[in-house]
Amino acid sequence: MKKLLSVAGAALLTVLAAIFAVGQPAHAAAGFSVSNGRLYDANGTEFVMRGVNHAHTWYPQQTSSFANLKALGANSVRVVLASGDRWARNSAADVTNVISLCQANKLICVLEVHDTTGYGEQSGAITLDRAVDYWLSIAGALVGQEKYVIVNIGNEPYGNQGYATWATDTANAIKRLRAGGINHTIMVDAPNWGQDWSFTMRDNAGTVFTADPAKNTVFSIHMYGVFDTAAEITDYLGRFRTAKLPIVVGEFGFDHSDGNPDEDTIMAYSQANGIGYLGWSWSGNGGGVEYLDMATNFDPNNLTSWGQRIFNGANGIRATAREASVYSGTTPPTTTPPTTTPPSSPPPTTPPAGGCTAGYTIVNSWQGGFQGEVKATAGPSAITGWTVRWTFANGQTISQTWNATISNSGAAYTARNVDYNGGLGAGASTSFGFLGSWNGSNTTPSLTCTPS
Structure with missing residues:
Protein backbone atom coordinates (compact mmCIF):
# COMPACT_ATOMS: atom_id res chain seq x y z
CA MET A 1 0.00 0.00 0.00
CA LYS A 2 1.20 3.48 -0.81
CA LYS A 3 2.02 5.39 2.36
CA LEU A 4 0.31 8.76 2.76
CA LEU A 5 2.55 11.71 2.05
CA SER A 6 3.29 14.08 4.92
CA VAL A 7 4.02 17.40 3.23
CA ALA A 8 5.09 20.22 5.51
CA GLY A 9 3.93 23.72 4.74
CA ALA A 10 1.55 24.88 2.10
CA ALA A 11 3.89 26.59 -0.35
CA LEU A 12 7.06 25.71 -2.18
CA LEU A 13 10.26 27.21 -0.83
CA THR A 14 12.08 30.00 -2.62
CA VAL A 15 14.52 29.04 -5.36
CA LEU A 16 17.83 28.31 -3.64
CA ALA A 17 20.42 27.86 -6.38
CA ALA A 18 20.96 27.24 -10.07
CA ILE A 19 21.26 23.75 -11.47
CA PHE A 20 24.62 22.83 -12.93
CA ALA A 21 24.68 21.64 -16.51
CA VAL A 22 26.81 18.60 -17.27
CA GLY A 23 28.46 17.13 -20.33
CA GLN A 24 27.29 14.19 -22.36
CA PRO A 25 28.49 10.70 -21.50
CA ALA A 26 29.51 8.16 -24.10
CA HIS A 27 26.72 5.84 -25.22
CA ALA A 28 26.74 2.56 -23.32
CA ALA A 29 25.70 -0.01 -25.90
CA ALA A 30 25.23 -2.73 -23.28
CA GLY A 31 22.03 -1.16 -21.99
CA PHE A 32 20.20 2.09 -21.35
CA SER A 328 11.44 -4.61 -32.21
CA GLY A 329 10.91 -7.66 -34.36
CA THR A 330 10.36 -9.97 -31.41
CA THR A 331 7.27 -11.94 -30.48
CA PRO A 332 5.94 -12.97 -27.07
CA PRO A 333 8.09 -15.97 -26.02
CA THR A 334 5.05 -17.89 -24.79
CA THR A 335 3.49 -18.01 -28.27
CA THR A 336 4.43 -19.02 -31.80
CA PRO A 337 4.66 -16.33 -34.52
CA PRO A 338 1.92 -16.43 -37.17
CA THR A 339 2.78 -18.25 -40.39
CA THR A 340 0.53 -16.11 -42.55
CA THR A 341 0.16 -12.36 -42.96
CA PRO A 342 -2.79 -10.98 -40.99
CA PRO A 343 -5.65 -9.96 -43.27
CA SER A 344 -5.97 -6.29 -43.99
CA SER A 345 -8.89 -4.16 -42.90
CA PRO A 346 -11.81 -4.04 -45.37
CA PRO A 347 -12.71 -0.55 -46.61
CA PRO A 348 -15.71 0.96 -44.83
CA THR A 349 -18.88 1.44 -46.79
CA THR A 350 -20.24 4.89 -47.54
CA PRO A 351 -22.41 5.96 -44.59
CA PRO A 352 -25.81 7.56 -44.85
CA ALA A 353 -26.16 11.13 -43.56
CA GLY A 354 -25.63 11.14 -39.82
CA GLY A 355 -24.49 7.51 -39.87
CA CYS A 356 -21.18 5.84 -39.14
CA THR A 357 -18.86 3.17 -40.48
CA ALA A 358 -16.44 0.77 -38.88
CA GLY A 359 -13.19 -0.82 -40.05
CA TYR A 360 -11.56 -3.92 -38.58
CA THR A 361 -7.81 -4.54 -38.34
CA ILE A 362 -5.76 -7.38 -36.89
CA VAL A 363 -2.92 -5.50 -35.23
CA ASN A 364 -0.91 -8.56 -34.24
CA SER A 365 -1.38 -12.30 -34.47
CA TRP A 366 0.32 -15.38 -33.06
CA GLN A 367 -0.57 -19.04 -32.87
CA GLY A 368 -3.88 -19.22 -31.03
CA GLY A 369 -4.17 -15.51 -30.24
CA PHE A 370 -4.49 -12.08 -31.78
CA GLN A 371 -5.01 -8.39 -31.05
CA GLY A 372 -7.79 -6.65 -32.96
CA GLU A 373 -8.74 -3.02 -33.41
CA VAL A 374 -11.96 -1.46 -34.68
CA LYS A 375 -12.16 2.13 -35.90
CA ALA A 376 -15.58 3.81 -35.79
CA THR A 377 -16.00 6.89 -38.00
CA ALA A 378 -18.88 9.34 -38.06
CA GLY A 379 -20.48 10.24 -41.38
CA PRO A 380 -21.12 13.76 -42.68
CA SER A 381 -23.00 14.67 -39.48
CA ALA A 382 -21.96 14.52 -35.84
CA ILE A 383 -23.15 11.61 -33.69
CA THR A 384 -23.54 11.24 -29.94
CA GLY A 385 -22.88 7.51 -29.72
CA TRP A 386 -22.25 4.39 -31.78
CA THR A 387 -22.79 0.64 -31.81
CA VAL A 388 -20.68 -1.74 -33.91
CA ARG A 389 -21.80 -5.31 -34.62
CA TRP A 390 -20.13 -8.28 -36.28
CA THR A 391 -20.19 -12.08 -36.34
CA PHE A 392 -17.07 -14.22 -36.27
CA ALA A 393 -17.08 -16.98 -38.86
CA ASN A 394 -14.33 -19.21 -37.45
CA GLY A 395 -15.12 -19.58 -33.77
CA GLN A 396 -12.96 -16.68 -32.59
CA THR A 397 -13.59 -15.43 -29.06
CA ILE A 398 -12.72 -12.21 -27.21
CA SER A 399 -11.13 -12.28 -23.76
CA GLN A 400 -10.20 -8.66 -23.05
CA THR A 401 -11.35 -5.27 -24.34
CA TRP A 402 -10.62 -1.56 -23.96
CA ASN A 403 -12.32 1.68 -25.07
CA ALA A 404 -15.68 -0.06 -25.64
CA THR A 405 -18.27 -2.19 -23.87
CA ILE A 406 -18.46 -5.50 -25.72
CA SER A 407 -21.04 -8.26 -25.33
CA ASN A 408 -21.79 -11.35 -27.35
CA SER A 409 -24.35 -14.01 -28.08
CA GLY A 410 -22.31 -16.89 -29.41
CA ALA A 411 -20.32 -15.69 -32.41
CA ALA A 412 -22.31 -12.43 -32.70
CA TYR A 413 -20.57 -9.51 -30.97
CA THR A 414 -21.83 -6.03 -30.14
CA ALA A 415 -19.55 -3.15 -29.14
CA ARG A 416 -20.90 0.11 -27.73
CA ASN A 417 -19.07 3.32 -26.97
CA VAL A 418 -18.08 4.24 -23.43
CA ASP A 419 -18.73 7.64 -21.86
CA TYR A 420 -15.67 9.42 -23.19
CA ASN A 421 -15.63 8.34 -26.87
CA GLY A 422 -19.27 8.30 -28.00
CA GLY A 423 -19.54 11.84 -29.28
CA LEU A 424 -17.90 12.20 -32.70
CA GLY A 425 -17.89 15.23 -34.95
CA ALA A 426 -18.60 14.87 -38.67
CA GLY A 427 -15.91 12.62 -40.15
CA ALA A 428 -14.21 12.10 -36.79
CA SER A 429 -13.03 8.67 -35.64
CA THR A 430 -12.29 6.72 -32.49
CA SER A 431 -10.88 3.24 -31.93
CA PHE A 432 -11.34 0.38 -29.53
CA GLY A 433 -9.37 -2.81 -29.18
CA PHE A 434 -9.45 -6.34 -27.87
CA LEU A 435 -7.48 -9.53 -27.36
CA GLY A 436 -8.92 -12.70 -28.85
CA SER A 437 -8.26 -16.33 -29.59
CA TRP A 438 -8.56 -18.30 -32.83
CA ASN A 439 -7.98 -21.82 -34.05
CA GLY A 440 -7.50 -22.80 -37.67
CA SER A 441 -8.67 -19.63 -39.41
CA ASN A 442 -9.01 -16.00 -38.42
CA THR A 443 -10.88 -14.31 -41.23
CA THR A 444 -11.96 -10.68 -41.04
CA PRO A 445 -15.67 -10.25 -40.29
CA SER A 446 -18.02 -7.72 -41.88
CA LEU A 447 -19.03 -4.88 -39.57
CA THR A 448 -22.05 -2.63 -39.27
CA CYS A 449 -22.06 0.66 -37.38
CA THR A 450 -25.20 2.30 -36.06
CA PRO A 451 -25.26 5.81 -34.57
CA SER A 452 -27.14 6.52 -31.37
Missing part, protein backbone atom coordinates in the same frame (compact mmCIF):
# COMPACT_ATOMS: atom_id res chain seq x y z
CA SER A 33 22.26 5.27 -21.27
CA VAL A 34 21.80 8.98 -20.72
CA SER A 35 22.99 11.73 -23.06
CA ASN A 36 22.15 15.42 -23.16
CA GLY A 37 19.36 14.96 -20.64
CA ARG A 38 17.66 12.18 -22.58
CA LEU A 39 17.33 8.44 -22.00
CA TYR A 40 18.37 6.04 -24.79
CA ASP A 41 17.94 2.31 -25.07
CA ALA A 42 20.66 -0.15 -26.05
CA ASN A 43 20.05 0.54 -29.75
CA GLY A 44 20.68 4.25 -29.24
CA THR A 45 16.97 5.03 -29.71
CA GLU A 46 15.42 7.58 -27.38
CA PHE A 47 13.04 5.99 -24.89
CA VAL A 48 10.28 7.89 -23.10
CA MET A 49 8.60 5.98 -20.28
CA ARG A 50 4.84 5.68 -20.48
CA GLY A 51 3.68 3.35 -17.76
CA VAL A 52 2.40 2.85 -14.24
CA ASN A 53 3.49 1.54 -10.86
CA HIS A 54 2.62 -2.01 -9.85
CA ALA A 55 2.76 -3.16 -6.20
CA HIS A 56 4.30 -6.55 -6.88
CA THR A 57 5.79 -7.07 -3.44
CA TRP A 58 2.34 -6.93 -1.77
CA TYR A 59 0.54 -8.80 -4.55
CA PRO A 60 3.07 -11.31 -5.92
CA GLN A 61 0.28 -13.53 -7.24
CA GLN A 62 -0.89 -10.83 -9.66
CA THR A 63 1.54 -11.81 -12.40
CA SER A 64 -1.11 -11.31 -15.11
CA SER A 65 -0.83 -7.58 -14.44
CA PHE A 66 2.21 -7.34 -16.70
CA ALA A 67 0.30 -8.63 -19.73
CA ASN A 68 -2.69 -6.48 -18.84
CA LEU A 69 -0.58 -3.32 -18.66
CA LYS A 70 0.97 -4.11 -22.01
CA ALA A 71 -2.46 -4.67 -23.55
CA LEU A 72 -3.49 -1.24 -22.29
CA GLY A 73 -0.55 0.31 -24.13
CA ALA A 74 2.18 0.72 -21.50
CA ASN A 75 5.84 0.49 -22.53
CA SER A 76 7.21 0.35 -18.97
CA VAL A 77 6.26 -0.60 -15.43
CA ARG A 78 7.73 0.52 -12.11
CA VAL A 79 7.74 -2.55 -9.89
CA VAL A 80 7.55 -2.28 -6.10
CA LEU A 81 10.07 -4.58 -4.40
CA ALA A 82 11.07 -4.97 -0.75
CA SER A 83 14.45 -5.56 0.86
CA GLY A 84 12.99 -7.51 3.77
CA ASP A 85 13.47 -4.71 6.29
CA ARG A 86 9.88 -3.47 6.33
CA TRP A 87 8.11 -5.93 4.04
CA ALA A 88 8.78 -9.50 2.92
CA ARG A 89 11.98 -9.68 0.91
CA ASN A 90 11.80 -10.28 -2.83
CA SER A 91 14.39 -12.94 -3.56
CA ALA A 92 16.75 -12.96 -6.53
CA ALA A 93 14.64 -15.73 -8.06
CA ASP A 94 11.50 -13.62 -7.72
CA VAL A 95 13.22 -10.62 -9.28
CA THR A 96 14.40 -12.83 -12.14
CA ASN A 97 10.80 -13.87 -12.69
CA VAL A 98 9.62 -10.25 -12.65
CA ILE A 99 12.19 -9.35 -15.28
CA SER A 100 11.11 -12.30 -17.43
CA LEU A 101 7.48 -11.13 -17.18
CA CYS A 102 8.55 -7.68 -18.35
CA GLN A 103 10.49 -9.17 -21.25
CA ALA A 104 7.67 -11.51 -22.25
CA ASN A 105 5.36 -8.51 -22.48
CA LYS A 106 7.90 -6.13 -24.05
CA LEU A 107 7.94 -3.81 -21.07
CA ILE A 108 10.90 -1.99 -19.58
CA CYS A 109 11.23 -2.84 -15.88
CA VAL A 110 11.94 -0.05 -13.40
CA LEU A 111 12.70 -1.91 -10.17
CA GLU A 112 12.50 0.00 -6.87
CA VAL A 113 13.05 -0.81 -3.18
CA HIS A 114 10.11 0.55 -1.18
CA ASP A 115 11.56 0.09 2.32
CA THR A 116 13.33 3.47 2.15
CA THR A 117 10.02 5.38 1.98
CA GLY A 118 10.03 8.39 4.30
CA TYR A 119 13.35 7.67 6.04
CA GLY A 120 13.91 10.06 8.95
CA GLU A 121 10.19 10.45 9.50
CA GLN A 122 8.59 7.06 8.89
CA SER A 123 9.19 4.41 11.52
CA GLY A 124 11.09 1.42 10.16
CA ALA A 125 12.28 3.10 6.96
CA ILE A 126 15.81 2.18 5.88
CA THR A 127 18.70 4.19 4.49
CA LEU A 128 19.78 4.31 0.86
CA ASP A 129 22.95 2.54 1.94
CA ARG A 130 20.85 -0.33 3.25
CA ALA A 131 18.93 -0.40 -0.07
CA VAL A 132 22.25 -0.75 -1.89
CA ASP A 133 22.99 -3.80 0.27
CA TYR A 134 19.83 -5.37 -1.11
CA TRP A 135 20.64 -4.58 -4.74
CA LEU A 136 24.13 -6.03 -4.40
CA SER A 137 22.71 -9.15 -2.75
CA ILE A 138 20.57 -9.86 -5.82
CA ALA A 139 23.09 -8.64 -8.39
CA GLY A 140 23.00 -12.03 -10.09
CA ALA A 141 19.41 -11.35 -11.16
CA LEU A 142 20.33 -7.94 -12.58
CA VAL A 143 23.64 -8.35 -14.36
CA GLY A 144 23.08 -9.02 -18.04
CA GLN A 145 19.64 -7.38 -18.00
CA GLU A 146 20.85 -3.82 -18.65
CA LYS A 147 18.81 -3.62 -21.88
CA TYR A 148 15.55 -4.21 -20.05
CA VAL A 149 15.99 -3.01 -16.45
CA ILE A 150 16.44 0.37 -14.74
CA VAL A 151 17.42 0.28 -11.06
CA ASN A 152 15.54 2.80 -8.89
CA ILE A 153 17.66 2.73 -5.70
CA GLY A 154 14.96 3.54 -3.16
CA ASN A 155 11.44 4.93 -3.10
CA GLU A 156 10.97 8.42 -1.60
CA PRO A 157 14.15 8.04 0.46
CA TYR A 158 13.47 10.85 2.94
CA GLY A 159 10.42 12.38 4.53
CA ASN A 160 10.36 16.00 5.61
CA GLN A 161 13.11 15.62 8.20
CA GLY A 162 16.82 14.89 7.89
CA TYR A 163 16.92 15.25 4.11
CA ALA A 164 19.88 17.67 4.06
CA THR A 165 22.22 14.74 3.36
CA TRP A 166 20.22 13.57 0.33
CA ALA A 167 22.87 14.59 -2.23
CA THR A 168 25.80 13.00 -0.40
CA ASP A 169 23.89 9.84 0.47
CA THR A 170 22.56 9.46 -3.07
CA ALA A 171 25.97 10.02 -4.68
CA ASN A 172 27.56 7.48 -2.34
CA ALA A 173 24.82 4.94 -3.09
CA ILE A 174 25.39 5.32 -6.83
CA LYS A 175 29.15 4.87 -6.44
CA ARG A 176 28.67 1.74 -4.33
CA LEU A 177 26.37 0.24 -6.97
CA ARG A 178 28.87 0.97 -9.72
CA ALA A 179 31.72 -0.53 -7.69
CA GLY A 180 29.54 -3.60 -7.15
CA GLY A 181 29.07 -4.18 -10.88
CA ILE A 182 25.65 -2.60 -11.41
CA ASN A 183 26.02 -0.99 -14.84
CA HIS A 184 22.35 -0.23 -15.44
CA THR A 185 20.83 3.19 -15.74
CA ILE A 186 20.14 4.21 -12.14
CA MET A 187 17.05 6.17 -11.11
CA VAL A 188 17.06 8.26 -7.93
CA ASP A 189 14.00 9.60 -6.11
CA ALA A 190 13.65 13.03 -4.55
CA PRO A 191 13.37 13.61 -0.78
CA ASN A 192 10.32 15.15 0.96
CA TRP A 193 8.28 12.02 0.29
CA GLY A 194 9.42 12.23 -3.33
CA GLN A 195 8.01 15.74 -3.93
CA ASP A 196 11.16 17.84 -3.37
CA TRP A 197 9.30 20.87 -2.03
CA SER A 198 12.66 21.95 -0.55
CA PHE A 199 14.26 21.78 -4.03
CA THR A 200 17.04 19.63 -2.56
CA MET A 201 17.14 17.29 -5.56
CA ARG A 202 16.58 20.05 -8.07
CA ASP A 203 19.47 22.16 -6.82
CA ASN A 204 21.91 19.28 -6.30
CA ALA A 205 21.06 17.15 -9.33
CA GLY A 206 24.08 18.29 -11.32
CA THR A 207 26.45 17.32 -8.53
CA VAL A 208 24.84 13.91 -8.09
CA PHE A 209 24.88 13.23 -11.83
CA THR A 210 28.58 14.08 -12.03
CA ALA A 211 29.31 11.76 -9.09
CA ASP A 212 28.12 8.78 -11.14
CA PRO A 213 31.24 7.30 -12.82
CA ALA A 214 29.03 6.13 -15.70
CA LYS A 215 27.12 9.44 -16.02
CA ASN A 216 24.03 7.25 -16.34
CA THR A 217 21.60 8.50 -13.69
CA VAL A 218 17.97 9.61 -14.11
CA PHE A 219 16.11 11.75 -11.56
CA SER A 220 12.58 10.95 -10.45
CA ILE A 221 10.10 13.46 -9.05
CA HIS A 222 6.78 12.37 -7.49
CA MET A 223 3.96 14.80 -8.16
CA TYR A 224 1.04 14.95 -5.75
CA GLY A 225 -0.38 17.90 -3.80
CA VAL A 226 2.80 19.99 -4.02
CA PHE A 227 2.30 20.14 -7.78
CA ASP A 228 -1.23 21.49 -7.97
CA THR A 229 -0.61 24.28 -10.48
CA ALA A 230 0.70 24.32 -14.04
CA ALA A 231 3.35 26.89 -13.10
CA GLU A 232 4.88 24.64 -10.44
CA ILE A 233 4.96 21.65 -12.79
CA THR A 234 6.41 23.40 -15.80
CA ASP A 235 8.99 25.31 -13.74
CA TYR A 236 10.27 22.21 -11.98
CA LEU A 237 10.47 19.97 -15.03
CA GLY A 238 11.65 22.82 -17.24
CA ARG A 239 14.68 23.52 -15.07
CA PHE A 240 15.88 19.95 -15.58
CA ARG A 241 15.36 20.28 -19.32
CA THR A 242 17.30 23.54 -19.42
CA ALA A 243 20.14 22.00 -17.43
CA LYS A 244 20.12 18.95 -19.73
CA LEU A 245 19.56 16.62 -16.80
CA PRO A 246 17.25 13.60 -17.26
CA ILE A 247 13.99 13.80 -15.31
CA VAL A 248 11.05 11.39 -15.01
CA VAL A 249 7.73 11.78 -13.19
CA GLY A 250 8.10 8.53 -11.28
CA GLU A 251 4.74 8.78 -9.52
CA PHE A 252 1.68 11.01 -9.81
CA GLY A 253 -2.06 10.81 -9.34
CA PHE A 254 -5.22 12.72 -10.15
CA ASP A 255 -5.90 13.53 -6.50
CA HIS A 256 -4.30 13.09 -3.09
CA SER A 257 -4.83 13.69 0.60
CA ASP A 258 -2.25 16.51 0.53
CA GLY A 259 -3.83 18.37 -2.39
CA ASN A 260 -5.08 18.06 -5.94
CA PRO A 261 -2.23 17.52 -8.44
CA ASP A 262 -2.70 18.92 -11.95
CA GLU A 263 -2.47 15.64 -13.83
CA ASP A 264 -3.49 17.25 -17.13
CA THR A 265 -0.46 19.55 -17.11
CA ILE A 266 1.82 16.75 -15.91
CA MET A 267 0.84 14.60 -18.87
CA ALA A 268 0.68 17.38 -21.46
CA TYR A 269 4.01 18.96 -20.52
CA SER A 270 5.68 15.55 -20.33
CA GLN A 271 4.43 14.66 -23.78
CA ALA A 272 5.47 17.99 -25.30
CA ASN A 273 8.96 17.75 -23.81
CA GLY A 274 9.80 14.06 -24.12
CA ILE A 275 9.62 13.41 -20.37
CA GLY A 276 8.66 9.96 -19.08
CA TYR A 277 5.86 9.38 -16.59
CA LEU A 278 4.73 6.46 -14.42
CA GLY A 279 1.34 6.87 -12.74
CA TRP A 280 0.49 5.55 -9.27
CA SER A 281 -0.82 2.85 -9.34
CA TRP A 282 -2.32 -0.16 -11.09
CA SER A 283 -4.37 -1.65 -8.23
CA GLY A 284 -4.32 -2.71 -4.58
CA ASN A 285 -3.95 0.65 -2.83
CA GLY A 286 -4.90 0.99 0.82
CA GLY A 287 -4.39 3.31 3.76
CA GLY A 288 -6.92 5.84 2.52
CA VAL A 289 -5.65 6.22 -1.06
CA GLU A 290 -7.74 3.46 -2.61
CA TYR A 291 -9.02 6.05 -5.08
CA LEU A 292 -5.63 5.90 -6.81
CA ASP A 293 -6.38 2.39 -8.12
CA MET A 294 -6.48 2.42 -11.94
CA ALA A 295 -8.22 -0.95 -12.08
CA THR A 296 -10.69 -2.39 -9.61
CA ASN A 297 -9.35 -5.63 -8.12
CA PHE A 298 -6.64 -5.81 -10.82
CA ASP A 299 -9.33 -6.27 -13.51
CA PRO A 300 -8.26 -4.58 -16.78
CA ASN A 301 -11.89 -4.66 -17.95
CA ASN A 302 -12.94 -2.62 -14.90
CA LEU A 303 -10.87 0.54 -15.10
CA THR A 304 -11.62 3.34 -12.69
CA SER A 305 -11.99 6.94 -13.85
CA TRP A 306 -8.28 7.42 -13.04
CA GLY A 307 -7.44 4.35 -15.08
CA GLN A 308 -9.48 5.59 -18.02
CA ARG A 309 -7.79 8.98 -17.77
CA ILE A 310 -4.20 7.79 -17.75
CA PHE A 311 -4.57 5.00 -20.29
CA ASN A 312 -7.12 6.41 -22.71
CA GLY A 313 -7.28 10.17 -22.13
CA ALA A 314 -5.48 13.10 -23.74
CA ASN A 315 -1.69 12.62 -23.68
CA GLY A 316 -2.37 9.24 -22.10
CA ILE A 317 -0.45 6.02 -22.33
CA ARG A 318 -2.28 4.44 -25.26
CA ALA A 319 -1.89 7.53 -27.45
CA THR A 320 1.72 8.37 -26.60
CA ALA A 321 3.63 5.21 -25.59
CA ARG A 322 6.25 3.84 -27.96
CA GLU A 323 7.65 0.37 -27.37
CA ALA A 324 11.37 0.17 -26.63
CA SER A 325 13.28 -0.56 -29.82
CA VAL A 326 15.14 -3.44 -28.15
CA TYR A 327 11.92 -5.40 -28.53
